[in-house]
Amino acid sequence: MTFSKYIYPLLASALFFTSCQEKNKQIASNEPTENNTDALSPYSIKSKKLPASYVNSKQESLEKFYEKNWPNNSMNGGFLVAKNGQIIFEKYEGKSNFSKDEAIDANTPLHIASVSKVLTATAILRLIDREKLHLEDKVNSLLPTFPYDEITIKMLLSHRSGLPNYAYFADDTKVWNRSKMLHNQDILDLLAQHKFGLYFKPDRKFGYCNTNYAILALVIEKITGKNYREAMKEMIFEPLGMKNTFVYDYSKDKETASLSYKGNKVLYELNHLDDVYGDKNIYSTPRDLLKFDMATYSDKFLNPVLVSEAFKGYSYEHRGTKNYGLGIRMLEWETGEQLFYHNGWWHGNTSSYVKLKKDTVALFAISNKYTLKTYKIWKLAPLFGTYPIKLDKDDVIN
Template sequence: MIYKLLTISLLFLVTSCQDKPDKAKESTIKDKEGNVSEFAVNFSPLTTIYKKRMGNEVESFYDSKFNSKDFSGSFLVAKNGEILYENYSGYAYKEKGDSIKQNTPLHIASVSKVITAVTILKLVDAKKLKLDDFVTSILPEFPHEKTTVRMLLNHRSGLRNYAYFTDDKGVWDKKKTLTNQDVLTLLATKNIGLESTPGTRFGYCNTNYALLALIIEKVEKKTYPKVLQELIFDPLGMKNTFVFDDLTKQDSVSQSYKNNYLRLAFEYLDQVYGDKNIYSTPRDLLQFDLALYSDKFLSPAMKAEMLKGYSYERKGTRNYGLGIRMLEFESGQQYFFHNGWWHGNTSSYVTLVKDSVTIIAISNKFTRKPYQTKRLAPKFGDYPFKFNDEEGE
């Protein structure tokens, strides 16, 4: 009888300990010096039982949808800043045998736009510019007088994509590397035209964010890479994140591959940044995501501007904020994310703000698997997605 009581007591103690908050939190943001960042946010610590249960669920999802034997990239899911599951597989540079590890930066493609947008919003917070400033007031040679900074951010400028208009006959010599300044100069000197009247409809366009990078440089009188380093990467301890801005150093970064591991060559568009060209890791992007919960990092007013939809000319759940995509359901629930695709690089950044969940997937060998991340959302909250188990990537 005494033995049974002792056994029951021991089981109770073990269970009780497992159900207590886990003190080994990973949610504290540290700056580049390793000190706790001024933008650190205190979340409620998760219990050991919750972390184990959800970690197992996410791992099962990863095994069924990603498959490390085929997937080349990185994957991470966290709640309240605590990592539930992460996985790294494949090669950053297969020809050199460089495998992808926790600290291996990969090209995050259009997820870069989220960071560019937040940098602009921080400059607005600092009263160095306004969302409704005309682009011409900052970049005088820009040819469209009614276009505002906000229209660039929410893709309502009506501009054409530089990747397309530089392909038009006589516009650009594709043997020459294109820069952000070249994009602006071409808009100013060539008859590029508009897709639509500024401010009238949504039209996703990389040109918008190439110009936002120039605006950042003009306002701060520093290069875009340096501004991001000072305002974002260093304060948040994003030690493995950088802007790629020099094609002569293409051999020093992770490479891009077709789905059969055939390496894709860099080209004349690969030096334009703002819309792309940030290399990062899931752990660094987690630090960035956590900082967005801090009112010191970005004011509540700017976060409100960022996370509201601007395009209602068509009915539907899809919308776009300032540098972030969103799905707005009839229930009132919102799902925030941004996907990316550049050459063989695909990426997905999901921030379930209401549930303080971060989901990140990055691949450098072409696959649509990162876009499967939305399937995880219903595990954490009331996201009314309907999935067909037979549907492809």
């Protein structure tokens, strides 16, 4: 579950098979690869190869940033930075399962926590693009037992519904038996049965809440007639060649999926909330997420009008730089600069996706050993553009 305050891959070149292969931990390439070309077509951006001087200068700064934040191979996850779809820097370290000594590499799916919301929102937008759904549709016109008449699809996407957080009401033993796994349909049923009070009047303000995206997953299922896991595979993962991305299924994946650890490498135990999807429970890799990021620039993947709707703020009740679009967080400055991102946290998994849309830059960090340093990658933005970000004295940016 994410309560973080901070959204949206290409495969290795010959460098993968050089000295870096020895450790299978660090890969850096500025070449589009075979999988990149095949998977992203027709979603790739047509651009010239980045100059070696540009790549080398960025790699040096990125290496310093990485070593400052994750010294002595301490990340336990994956970190990737790309421009125009070309990987500038990436690194993989640690174990997906310490007891089995399973190393994390470029193909290891890790739990991306609330970065999953970016993908869920995109599936909803693709259904809207196909005219199967509309932003202003009332949720209860699609899910008749949903008990709140005023709430729309757009309010769920932008976290303006006022819905209560299912993690809280499902923690009440009078409401839910925590020895049982909670599922998305259970959340809807509990809302219908108890008619919990809203946190605020719908569309009055922003209120980040995982329930919004658990309900959106049910909407996807209702419209497609398929389980969310299969629908996401068909609408997002397969078309973009995201071969190492899947939606977690507790009954099938609990023994094989990457595990989650506390900062001291103690295993995080699973609980009754571990089979809810839409808000979390997608496993992916930085490279797969880069494929997704590149697709967001293509009108062959999503209507540009809908893209513009997604990448704009909907909550201006309070002054400041922070806002939320449709499945994406953002920073907006008076200078006109914008930075888009989404962070995630669930158990020991932390994730961050930063999109510098104007500069066609994407940054990803995913870890399965609890750390807040994952969320610092947004501070790399000034390395690629004129972003008015105040850096701390110990931040390494050249």
